Amino acid sequence: MPTDTCNRVLVERYALGEGGLELRQATRRHVDACAACRGLLTALETERRDYLTLHPFREFSARHLDGHRPVGKAVLEGHAFLPRWVPALAGLATCLLILPLVQHRLLNAYSDAFPNGASDVDPTGIRGKGVSSSQGPGVMEYFFKRDGQVRPGGPGEAYRSGDELQFVYAGGGYAYVSLVSIDSRGAVSLYREAGATSAETSIENSAVSVKAKNERPQPLPFGVTLDDSPGSEFFVMVFSAAPIEAPVLQHWLEDAYTKSQNGLEGLSKSTLTPPVPKARIKTLLMRKDRV
Amino acid sequence: MASTGDRTRQQELYEKYAPVIYRRCLRFLRSKEEAQDATSDIFLKLLEHWDSVQNQESALFWIHRTTTNHCISLWRRRKFQGPDNEEGWEDSPLHADDSVEKRIILRDILNKLMFPWNKAVREIVMYTYWDGYTQDEISTLTGMAPSTIRKYLTRFRRQAQQWKLEKLEGEHAY
Numbered sequence: 001m002p003t004d005t006c007n008r009v010l011v012e013r014y015a016l017g018e019g020g021l022e023l024r025q026a027t028r029r030h031v032d033a034c035a036a037c038r039g040l041l042t043a044l045e046t047e048r049r050d051y052l053t054l055h056p057f058r059e060f061s062a063r064h065l066d067g068h069r070p071v072g073k074a075v076l077e078g079h080a081f082l083p084r085w086v087p088a089l090a091g092l093a094t095c096l097l098i099l100p101l102v103q104h105r106l107l108n109a110y111s112d113a114f115p116n117g118a119s120d121v122d123p124t125g126i127r128g129k130g131v132s133s134s135q136g137p138g139v140m141e142y143f144f145k146r147d148g149q150v151r152p153g154g155p156g157e158a159y160r161s162g163d164e165l166q167f168v169y170a171g172g173g174y175a176y177v178s179l180v181s182i183d184s185r186g187a188v189s190l191y192r193e194a195g196a197t198s199a200e201t202s203i204e205n206s207a208v209s210v211k212a213k214n215e216r217p218q219p220l221p222f223g224v225t226l227d228d229s230p231g232s233e234f235f236v237m238v239f240s241a242a243p244i245e246a247p248v249l250q251h252w253l254e255d256a257y258t259k260s261q262n263g264l265e266g267l268s269k270s271t272l273t274p275p276v277p278k279a280r281i282k283t284l285l286m287r288k289d290r291v
Numbered sequence: 292m293a294s295t296g297d298r299t300r301q302q303e304l305y306e307k308y309a310p311v312i313y314r315r316c317l318r319f320l321r322s323k324e325e326a327q328d329a330t331s332d333i334f335l336k337l338l339e340h341w342d343s344v345q346n347q348e349s350a351l352f353w354i355h356r357t358t359t360n361h362c363i364s365l366w367r368r369r370k371f372q373g374p375d376n377e378e379g380w381e382d383s384p385l386h387a388d389d390s391v392e393k394r395i396i397l398r399d400i401l402n403k404l405m406f407p408w409n410k411a412v413r414e415i416v417m418y419t420y421w422d423g424y425t426q427d428e429i430s431t432l433t434g435m436a437p438s439t440i441r442k443y444l445t446r447f448r449r450q451a452q453q454w455k456l457e458k459l460e461g462e463h464a465y
Contacts, residue, residue: 005427007427007428012311016350018351060305061298061301061302064331185332186364251410254409
């Protein structure tokens with residue numbers, strides 16, 4: 001850092017103790033010689049102290065790390081007075097009515113994907129208002145596992161943090177399939193075999209598509225575990241002739257969200273143009289409410 | 292969801308980074324309550340991704356990028372309120388020199404940001420017009436060459452000029 005040039009980013013890094021020794025020494029020399037940067041450093045330290053006085057870690061920890069959750073709006077609206085099993089049962093009954101023909105084949109595919117049986121789940125409650133999936137040729141269905149039980153997903157089902165989703169697809173002659181989602185905050189998640197990679201962290205410039213198998217409905221080679229982010233999640237499955245790079249999918253969905261006049265509700269198969277030529281997409285909007 | 296991990300380590304990270312996140316959120320959102328909610332969300336994200344964040348050159352850069360994108364998402368959902376909502380703005384000595392006129396101009400620019408620029412351009416525009424960072428500072432933050440930053444800003448200014456012309460034409464249309 002030249003001593004005659006102010007760089008607020010470097011001063012902020014210095015305040016955080018970031019940077020190598022040489023950079024820190026150079027920044028210190030500049031701050032010693034520059035009244036403006038000294039003032040900035042003082043302001044940063046004052047703001048930090050004030051913030052921690054008002055919002056100590058124990059408060060944050062109690063609210064977010066110790067399992068205490070704020071009361072959701074749904075409770076105030078009376079939804080909490082319904083027994084939890086009512087919407088779950090209604091959803092399951094609907095699924096059983098809608099999917100009797102494909103259920104057997106898809107469950108077989110699901111069993112291939114989850115050979116290890118039950119796993120524990122977070123008891124945090126997140127209730128889904130319903131699920132709509134796109135219709136037409138090809139398949140994008142899903143199952144979820146909770147308390148060791150596997151059930152087909154469908155409208156009216158209740159979803160919770162920790163539920164494991166397993167998507168099942170039919171390739172329909174396409175060579176590759178990719179799964180991407182965006183939440184109600186506009187954060188895009190890309191999925192690959194190692195798990196989800198948030199768009200907020202660095203995304204490697206590599207393809208996230210998996211090679212499609214076409215002989216019968218297949219589970220994706222990875223599951224998706226629901227986190228506790230509030231609101232809806234919009235999933236898109238993209239079928240393509242070639243692998244698709246992660247940034248292409250990320251920017252495509254971000255741009256679609258940006259252009260949407262109605263947030264996630266405005267996104268659908270009919271409003272989305274596939275991210276690459278000759279690709280096909282299937283969509284699913286999963287609504288979640290904190291309870 | 293953030294892993295519970297070692298509580299002492301979480302406290303160290305909180306005391307180091309939460310005030311930085313809050314300051315940026317407050318600068319964007321101008322409401323202490325909203326800024327605090329956003330800070331919690333982003334800090335949980337930081338804990339969740341700490342393994343990758345600490346391997347990057349600077350956690351500060353991650354915080355800048357994530358906070359900017361998070362707050363833009365919040366704006367998109369609530370429609371940016373402009374300078375009417377002033378809570379918290381005057382409290383910070385770092386923001387005290389921003390005039391009402393500047394804030395109105397910023398509001399206009401930021402409303403245009405709802406248009407589909409890619410994330411890199413949005414970040415650079417925010418750092419330039421909202422944070423008032425110099426191109427050298429943005430280069431430090433993003434790792435982009437100053438020439439790339441200039442190129443993006445030129446594109447943005449050209450588009451902004453077009454918006455301005457369209458607005459003027461709209462006002463005088465009859």
